[in-house]
Amino acid sequence: MKLSTLTRIGLLTCVGAALPSLFGCLDHPLKPVEYDKAQEEQETVDLAVNKDVDILFVIDNSGSMGEEQGTLAANFSKFIEVLERPKVKANYRIGVTTTDNGNPQCNGTTPEGGKLRLTSCRSRESEFTFTGTNPQTVKFDEACASVCPDTLANLDTIPTSTEDDPEPKSRAWIESIEGKTNLPDGVSTTQAFQCFGPQGINGCGFESQLESMWKSLQLMEVSGSPNFGFRRKNAILSVVIVTDEADCSLDPDYGTIFDPNGNRVFWSDPNSNFPTSAVCWNAGVKCEGGPGTYTSCDPVNKDVDGNEGVPDDQAVLFPLSKYIDLLQTIENDKQSRVPG
Incomplete structure (x- = not known):
C-alpha cells in the first residue's frame, strides 16, 4: 500500500468528480524497463512478486x-x-x-x-x-x-x-x-x-x-x-x-455543532433553519486569502467554538x-x- x-x-x-479520467489513466501501456549489467559470474535470483x-x-x-x-x-x-x-x-x-x-x-x-x-x-x-x-x-x-x-x-x-x-x-x-x-x-x-x-x-x-x-x-x-x-x-x-x-x-461528543439550538459557529448561514454540508468544511479546514478565490486550504483541528489548532481530543471532526x-x-x- x-x-x-x-x-x-x-x-x-x-x-x-473525475471517474472518466480515473479509468482513462488505467489504459496507459506498460513500459518495459531496460537494464545494463556487467558481471563476471552468472547468478540466479528468485524474486517473489506479490x-x-x-x-x-x-x-x-x-x-x-x-x-x-x-x-x-x-x-x-x-x-x-x-x-x-x-x-x-x-x-x-x-x-x-x-x-x-x-x-x-x-x-x-x-x-x-x-x-x-x-x-x-x-x-x-x-x-x-x-x-x-x-x-x-x-x-x-x-x-x-x-x-x-x-x-x-x-x-x-x-x-x-x-x-x-x-x-x-x-x-x-x-x-x-x-x-x-x-x-x-x-x-x-x-x-x-x-x-x-x-x-x-x-x-x-x-x-x-x-x-x-x-x-x-x-x-x-x-x-x-x-x-x-x-x-x-x-x-x-x-x-x-x-x-x-x-x-x-464527526466526533459524536461534539454533535452540537449541527444543533439549531447551538452556537452555529460553523454554519454558512447562522439564520438558517437547518445546517448544510458547509458545516463540515468550516469545521475542518482553514483557508488563506479570499474572499472569493483562496490561495490555499489546509486541514485543521477546531473546537466547538471555532478555535483553531486545538488538541486532537477537542477537535469536533x-x-x-x-x-x-x-x-x-x-x-x-x-x-x-x-x-x-
Whole structure:
C-alpha cells in the first residue's frame, strides 16, 4: 500500500468528480524497463512478486451521487481489465461500504458504519430515491438498471474460506484468486460489481468518508462481522473513496455543532433553519486569502467554538492523524512480513 498524506480537501478531487479520467489513466501501456549489467559470474535470483491486492471502495450514497455511481459501474470493466491483464494477473478482492456513518441530522438513514455491503442494486430500488428535493430525485434507472440486469436481482457469492475462517461461507466481497472467482457460473466480476457497486442515494448527506474507511478496516479483524477476513496479511491494500463532498467524520461528543439550538459557529448561514454540508468544511479546514478565490486550504483541528489548532481530543471532526496512523500501522505490518 502506498501511503500519501491524507487531507479532507483531497477528497473533493477523488473519483466522484473525475471517474472518466480515473479509468482513462488505467489504459496507459506498460513500459518495459531496460537494464545494463556487467558481471563476471552468472547468478540466479528468485524474486517473489506479490499479486495479491485487497481493494476497499467507500462509496458516497447521498442524494447527489446517482450519476457518479452509474458512471463508476459503467466504466468498471476498465478497472478489472487492468487487474486481469496477462502481465498482472492480480489475485484480488473487492469490498464495498458507504460513507454513511450517521449524523445528528440524519435520523432517517440506516448507517452502514463501515460494514461491507454486497446486495444487488436491483433488490434495493427504493434506495435510489432522494426525498430531499421537490420533486423527488429518482436515479434507479441511471445508476442501477442501466448496468445491472433484472436476472441478477438475487446475485450472491458462492461459499469460500479465508486465512482466518476455514469454513466455506458466502462472503461480503467479490474475489478472483488465480483466475477463479466466488461468483456463480456465467457471472463475471465486472457484471457483479455493476450490480453490487451502486449503493443508492438515500444515505446521510453529511458524509463520513474517512471514519467509514476506518471502521471498515477495523471490522475486518472482528469475528462475526461481514468484513472479517477480507484483508489478507500479505496483500496490497488499496482504498478508493468515491464522493463529491468534503469529509464530515464527526466526533459524536461534539454533535452540537449541527444543533439549531447551538452556537452555529460553523454554519454558512447562522439564520438558517437547518445546517448544510458547509458545516463540515468550516469545521475542518482553514483557508488563506479570499474572499472569493483562496490561495490555499489546509486541514485543521477546531473546537466547538471555532478555535483553531486545538488538541486532537477537542477537535469536533476526528483528526486526520487517526486515519493516517491506522494506514501507516497496516503498511508497517505488511513491510515487516517476509514474502513466501
